[in-house]
Amino acid sequence: MVRSGDDDQERVGGDSTEKAFEDEYVPPWQKQITLRAMVTGLILSVVFNFIVCKLNLTTGIIPSLNVAAGLLGFAGVRSWTAVIDKCGMLKQPFTRQENTVIQTCVVASSGIAFSSGTASYMLGMSPYVAAQADAGNTPNNTKKLAISWMLPYLFVVSFAGLFSIVALRKMMILKYKLTYPSGTATAYLINCFHTPKGAKLAKKQVGWLFKSFGCSFIFGAVQWLVKREEECGFDKLPTFGSKAYAKRFYFDFSPTYIGVGMLCPYMVNISLLIGAIISWAIMWPMIEAKEGDWYPANLGSSLHGIQGYRVFIAIATMLGDGLFHFGYMLVVTILSFRKKTSRQKDSSGEEGGEEGDEEKVRNEYFLKDRIPNWAAVGGYCAIIVISMIAVPFIFHSLKWYHILVAYLIAPILAFCNSYGSGLTDWSLASNYGKIAILAFSSWVGLENGGVIAGLASCGLMMSIVDSASGLMGDFKTGYLTLASPRSMFVSQLIGTAMGCIITPPIFWIFNSAYKLGDPEGPYPAPYGLVYRGIALLGVEGFGNLPKNCLKLSVWFFFAAVVINLLTQLLKKFETKYRIYRFIPSPMCMAIPFYLGGYFAIDMCLGSLILFGWQTYNKQKAKDFGSALASGLICGNSLWGIPEAVLALAGVKAPFCMKA
Numbered sequence: 001m002v003r004s005g006d007d008d009q010e011r012v013g014g015d016s017t018e019k020a021f022e023d024e025y026v027p028p029w030q031k032q033i034t035l036r037a038m039v040t041g042l043i044l045s046v047v048f049n050f051i052v053c054k055l056n057l058t059t060g061i062i063p064s065l066n067v068a069a070g071l072l073g074f075a076g077v078r079s080w081t082a083v084i085d086k087c088g089m090l091k092q093p094f095t096r097q098e099n100t101v102i103q104t105c106v107v108a109s110s111g112i113a114f115s116s117g118t119a120s121y122m123l124g125m126s127p128y129v130a131a132q133a134d135a136g137n138t139p140n141n142t143k144k145l146a147i148s149w150m151l152p153y154l155f156v157v158s159f160a161g162l163f164s165i166v167a168l169r170k171m172m173i174l175k176y177k178l179t180y181p182s183g184t185a186t187a188y189l190i191n192c193f194h195t196p197k198g199a200k201l202a203k204k205q206v207g208w209l210f211k212s213f214g215c216s217f218i219f220g221a222v223q224w225l226v227k228r229e230e231e232c233g234f235d236k237l238p239t240f241g242s243k244a245y246a247k248r249f250y251f252d253f254s255p256t257y258i259g260v261g262m263l264c265p266y267m268v269n270i271s272l273l274i275g276a277i278i279s280w281a282i283m284w285p286m287i288e289a290k291e292g293d294w295y296p297a298n299l300g301s302s303l304h305g306i307q308g309y310r311v312f313i314a315i316a317t318m319l320g321d322g323l324f325h326f327g328y329m330l331v332v333t334i335l336s337f338r339k340k341t342s343r344q345k346d347s348s349g350e351e352g353g354e355e356g357d358e359e360k361v362r363n364e365y366f367l368k369d370r371i372p373n374w375a376a377v378g379g380y381c382a383i384i385v386i387s388m389i390a391v392p393f394i395f396h397s398l399k400w401y402h403i404l405v406a407y408l409i410a411p412i413l414a415f416c417n418s419y420g421s422g423l424t425d426w427s428l429a430s431n432y433g434k435i436a437i438l439a440f441s442s443w444v445g446l447e448n449g450g451v452i453a454g455l456a457s458c459g460l461m462m463s464i465v466d467s468a469s470g471l472m473g474d475f476k477t478g479y480l481t482l483a484s485p486r487s488m489f490v491s492q493l494i495g496t497a498m499g500c501i502i503t504p505p506i507f508w509i510f511n512s513a514y515k516l517g518d519p520e521g522p523y524p525a526p527y528g529l530v531y532r533g534i535a536l537l538g539v540e541g542f543g544n545l546p547k548n549c550l551k552l553s554v555w556f557f558f559a560a561v562v563i564n565l566l567t568q569l570l571k572k573f574e575t576k577y578r579i580y581r582f583i584p585s586p587m588c589m590a591i592p593f594y595l596g597g598y599f600a601i602d603m604c605l606g607s608l609i610l611f612g613w614q615t616y617n618k619q620k621a622k623d624f625g626s627a628l629a630s631g632l633i634c635g636n637s638l639w640g641i642p643e644a645v646l647a648l649a650g651v652k653a654p655f656c657m658k659a
Contacts, residue, residue, distance in 0.1 A: 018358045018482075020195050024095065029369045029484035032097045033491060040076045041105035041491075044069060045498045046506075048110035051637040053506050055256070056119035057516060057523040059591060059599045061272075063263035066107055066186045068209070068630035073102035074193045075206040096194040100483040103186060104474045105495035108467070112499025115429065115466045116154055118507040119516075121437070121455040123528030124535065129517045130451075133303045133532050136539065140397060140449035145511060147504045149394050154500040156383070156390050157460045161467030162492055163379040164411040165418055166371055169475050169485060174363060176337075178422030183473035187480035205627040212628045216255040216635025223253065224643055226657035235598075237659050247280045248596020257599050259632030261606020262625060267581065268588050269603040275589030276597025284310065294547040303533065307519070308546045310594050311533045316553035317590035318530070320560030322431030328568065329420035329428060336423060366479050369486035380411075387460070395456040397449025402440060406460050413461070414468035421469045422476075429469070433462035434534055441538030450539040455531060467496065510640075513647035519594070526594040560586035 048065055055062050077094050084090045116122065123129055125143040130136065143149075165172075172178050192198035227233035235252035238245035261269050287309050291297050299305030303312075384407045388400040413432050421427045441454025471492050478488040515521050517528045542550045563586050570580035592600055606629070613621040 018361055021096070021191075021482075024194075025093070026365065026482050027092070027095060027097060029487040029490075031092065032095070032101050032484060032487040033494075034092065034098055034101075036077055036080060037073075037098050037102045038105070038494065040073055041102050041109070041495065042498060043076070044072055044102070044106045045109035045495065046502055047072075047634065047638065048106055049113045049499065049502045050506050050641060051633060052110050052113035053118065053503065053510065054637045054640050055260070055633075056114065056527075057510060057525045059257070059595060060119065060525075060527050061260060061264070061268075061591065061599075061603075062114060063260050063629075063633075064182060065110060065630070066103065066182060067189060067626045068634070069106040069110075070099065070103040070186055070190050070193070071202065071205055071209065071627065071630070073106065074099055074190075074202055075209075077102065078199075078202075096190050096481045097478075097483040097487070099190050099193065100187070100474075100478055100481045101487055101491045103190065104477070104488055104491045105498070107474070108470065108492045108495030109499035109502065111466060111470055112154065112158055112496060113503045113506070115158070115459075115463045116150075116499075116503050116507075117433075117455075117459045117462065117531075118150075118503060119525045120430075120527035121433065121458040121462075121531045122150065123517055123525050124455050124530075124532035125452055126517065126528070128515070129528045129532055132307070132517070132529055133536060136446060136451045136532075136536050141446070141451040143395070143452055145507075147508055150504045150507070151500065152390065153394050153456075153459070154463075154503065155497075156387050157463045158467065158496050158500055159493065160380060160383045160387070160407065160410065160460075161414060161464035162471050162489070162496065163376050163383065164414045164464055165468050166376045166471065166489065167373045168415065168418075169371070169472065170367070172418065172422060172472055173366065173475055173479050176422075178419065178472075178476070180422045180473045180476035183476035184480060187477040190477070190481050201623060205624060208624045209627040209631040209634075212259075212631030213635040214631075216259075216632045217639050218635075219253075219255055220636045220639030220643070224639070224646075225653050226655045228653045228656040232653075232656035232658055234657070237657075247285075248598055249276070249280065249601070250598050251601050251605070252598045254599070254602045255632040255636040257602035258606040258609070259629040259636075261603030262610045262629035262632075264603065264607075266607050266611070267583075268585060269600065269607045271584035271588035272592055272600035273597060273604050274584050276592035276600050278589065279310070279313075279593045280596055283313075303529075303536075304544070304546055307529075309549050309552065311529055312537075312545060312549055312553050313556050314526075314590040314593035315530055315533050315537070316557040317560045317586050317593070319434060319534075320557035321564060321585070321587040321590070322428065322434060324561045324564040325428055326431055326435070328564070330416060332423060333416055333419045337419070362479055362482065365482045366485060369484040371486060371489055380407075383407075391456070391460075395449075395452055397444055397453040398440075398456055402443070402453065402457065403460070406436070406440070406457055407464075410461060410464040411468075414465050417465045418469040418472045422472065427466060427469050429462050429466035432465045433458040434531075436461040437531065437534045438538040441535045444539075446539040451532065451535040454535040454538050458531065467492075509644045509648075513644040524595060526591070530594070556590075560590075 048069065051065070052062055077098065081090055081094045122145060126145050127137070127142045130142045193202040223234050235250075235254070237250065237253075239251040240249055244250065284306065287294065288306055291306070295305050295308070299307075302308070384404065387407065388403050391398055391403050392400060417428055417432065437454040437458045439454075440457035441450040444450035444453040471489070474488050474492060475485055477483070478485060510516060510523060514523050516523050517525045519526075536544075545553070563583060567580045567583045570583070574580065610621060610625055610629075613625065
């Protein structure tokens with residue numbers, strides 16, 4: 001029997017997921033959000049925020065951490081409840097609904113580390129990054145990064161997305177039955193964890209995760225021991241020769257990016273390597289040969305020199321890729337929306353009679369704890385009013401009417417993004433943010449602080465669009481695990497609040513210990529300069545670009561559009577050989593244009609390890625590959641905490657390893 005908190009009983013027939021849980025007690029929504037769940041969520045939120053922040057500050061490539069969040073949440077609470085149960089003090093068993101709440105809270109919190117823009121639009125406001133861009137380096141177009149304004153700004157803008165489309169949850173999940181692949185996969189894993197067979201596998205996965213975590217953490221410590229000076233360490237070894245090293249082709253011994261490579265699709269990693277070869281092995285040497293002709297000599301990191309080609313060609317490629325996907329997803333959303341609407345009109349309610357018992361049970365629990373529409377609309381309107389008052393105090397170049405326009409447009413974009421991610425698992429939040437930069441920076445103008453206005457509006461738009469799609473994906477997870485929509489919504493609110501509090505201090509640790517945004521440093525944070533470059537395009541146009549930079553940028557913009565168009569056409573019409581799988585991603589190819597190929601080599605090694613493992617033992621690779629990769633990422637990333645503390649204390653490593 002499936003029982004609710006009020007001890008209602010419902011028989012589940014047939015061989016189904018819910019049949020395995022037919023004797024499981026389903027607690028009411030208030031008991032799904034337990035103290036132990038929130039404590040576990042807080043601890044994991046700190047860990048995952050640190051990981052996301054570090055990844056953002058290095059390459060900006062963030063793999064899906066849902067599996068690790070669900071797995072670690074399961075391991076933490078199951079271990080605790082096992083001990084309490086042996087003492088005879090266990091009052092409430094650990095359920096899959098509680099596991100879902102933990103995962104939702106952690107992912108919502110770590111999502112703030114991404115959408116907060118501490119490594120992108122916020123970093124682009126800093127005087128250090130502005131000095132690299134030269135143009136627009138004026139007091140009203142820069143802002144010193146400080147927790148005193150970052151934390152309240154995040155609190156003001158990060159919750160709006162949760163209220164923007166929550167009223168559409170029934171339509172998205174029940175009426176149109178959107179897949180939300182990540183949400184569905186997470187639900188599948190959580191359901192598996194809580195079956196007897198799945199629990200045994202989960203314990204083994206936790207073992208793999210902690211073993212790889214320990215090895216990765218220890219290796220991070222070993223790497224620090226031999227890095228007394230900037231030119232020392234494993235990452236300074238010319239593994240492919242000095243000439244390749246000068247072109248940023250080397251293996252930097254990063255367990256983090258080996259793990260990321262194991263989690264990312266093969267074509268993502270290959271695209272990164274292709275982009276590094278095209279740029280650093282072919283294009284940049286050719287352009288550098290034009291120094292003194294195309295651009296003045298000895299400009300260093302100025303955007304008027306070679307750095308300008310690296311940044312603006314990357315921006316053009318990303319914009320081409322982003323605008324194509326924006327248009328494509330808009331078309332897909334409209335066509336799918338119309339098709340589903342007409343299908344439902346034709347069926348005239350006949351689908352309801354074909355519902356299986358499993359779907360009836362899930363629908364019952366999903367509709368049971370309603371979130372009032374007046375609460376959603378009222379919450380969003382309250383946030384608009386607060387933002388119109390508070391944000392102009394933080395960013396003087398943004399006026400109340402700019403903010404009002406952004407909040408009126410945002411729900412439409414949030415719906416498009418949420419619907420699109422439900423169909424394809426693509427979230428285009430960063431692309432909507434880039435469009436906002438161009439629109440608002442151009443509207444405000446350079447003299448009135450248009451660079452800061454554009455970057456701040458990017459944060460507002462990105463936060464709303466990203467959190468809205470994340471919430472709807474979590475509703476799908478909750479639907480498939482019988483977790484209450486109300487508990488999902490509340491855990492999202494709690495996780496978002498955690499992220500707003502945790503992210504600024506973690507960023508401050510990095511910002512105090514290292515020079516963030518230095519292209520030659522350990523944390524180049526490439527998107528800081530990229531996002532500022534987009535804002536400069538908005539306020540100044542293309543007049544200040546180096547010679548022939550605009551022509552090359554236009555070519556790469558259209559190349560990105562053509563590559564994506566070709567990929568979609570092959571997906572639709574070519575089925576036998578599936579050639580589209582071997583077409584690289586323009587967005588991924590653009591990332592190494594600024595950074596080089598060292599991290600792409602790490603990630604390709606991760607793909608190679610996973611491929612070899614799958615060839616040797618496919619089932620074992622499937623069961624434990626994600627756990628191993630997550631451990632590598634967590635261990636090496638968390639070594640960054642003591643490393644940053646040592647850097648702040650002025651402690652230097654005892655040894656120096658040089659080639």
